[in-house]
Amino acid sequence: MNTSTAAIPKLTIKVVFLGESAVGKSSIVLRFVSDDFTESREPTIGAAFLTKRTTRDGNTIKFEIWDTAGQERFAPLAPMYYRNAQAAVVVFDITNEHSFHKAEDWVKELHEKAGNDIVIALVANKMDLLNVQGTILDEAVNEEEVDSFCQREGLLYFKASAKTGENIHEIFQTVGEKIPYSKQSPRRGSDHDLTITDDQRIDLQSTTVEGTKETGGCNC
Numbered sequence: 001m002n003t004s005t006a007a008i009p010k011l012t013i014k015v016v017f018l019g020e021s022a023v024g025k026s027s028i029v030l031r032f033v034s035d036d037f038t039e040s041r042e043p044t045i046g047a048a049f050l051t052k053r054t055t056r057d058g059n060t061i062k063f064e065i066w067d068t069a070g071q072e073r074f075a076p077l078a079p080m081y082y083r084n085a086q087a088a089v090v091v092f093d094i095t096n097e098h099s100f101h102k103a104e105d106w107v108k109e110l111h112e113k114a115g116n117d118i119v120i121a122l123v124a125n126k127m128d129l130l131n132v133q134g135t136i137l138d139e140a141v142n143e144e145e146v147d148s149f150c151q152r153e154g155l156l157y158f159k160a161s162a163k164t165g166e167n168i169h170e171i172f173q174t175v176g177e178k179i180p181y182s183k184q185s186p187r188r189g190s191d192h193d194l195t196i197t198d199d200q201r202i203d204l205q206s207t208t209v210e211g212t213k214e215t216g217g218c219n220c
Contacts, residue, residue, distance in 0.1 A: 013176060016065075016087075017065065017088075018088060025067055029067045045074075052172075066081040085114065087119040089171065097141050125162060128164050128166070156174055
């Protein structure tokens with residue numbers, strides 16, 4: 001481990017991932033944390049917790065990422081994970097209109113319950129499917145509707161693919177730049193890239209949080 005990753009983080013950012021099951025939340029997180037992708041994985045149960053250290057302005061930044069389960073039965077547990085989060089990433093499947101409407105519900109809930117200071121990014125995942133011959137493109141979410149929603153709700157918006165890695169780094173880079181350093185250490189600018197320096201994954205397969213088993217799976 002080099003000196004930059006061993007240093008005490010200048011900023012720790014808690015990020016929660018929300019969205020319907022099988023939209024690829026875990027795949028996005030794992031692509032960012034370990035640059036890995038698996039075509040088929042078991043769905044997340046409860047939530048998974050992973051961390052990643054990056055640098056910004058020469059300072060160490062630590063992302064603490066809560067990857068929540070998308071199944072409806074786990075929805076009541078979501079406030080436990082997005083409480084005190086500085087950022088939320090709400091994911092939908094670009095080929096699944098229903099998943100976009102579910103994302104709209106998550107954004108509404110965040111605005112109502114997580115406060116006005118939380119940074120929210122909306123991510124259209126599985127962009128790679130739109131480039132596959134034979135994909136039924138008229139099943140894709142309407143782009144104008146998404147753009148209008150993002151403008152109305154003040155969201156960051158990304159088109160991404162966990163499979164190819166498209167825009168995955170940019171999601172975290174932009175979110176990180178929206179989170180200021182502490183008042184004691186004011187930020188020095190917003191035009192610096194985040195550079196990945198190392199990664200860490202905490203496997204919670206046999207760990208419970210307030211009675212909820214957590215595991216690091218995903219539906220890609």
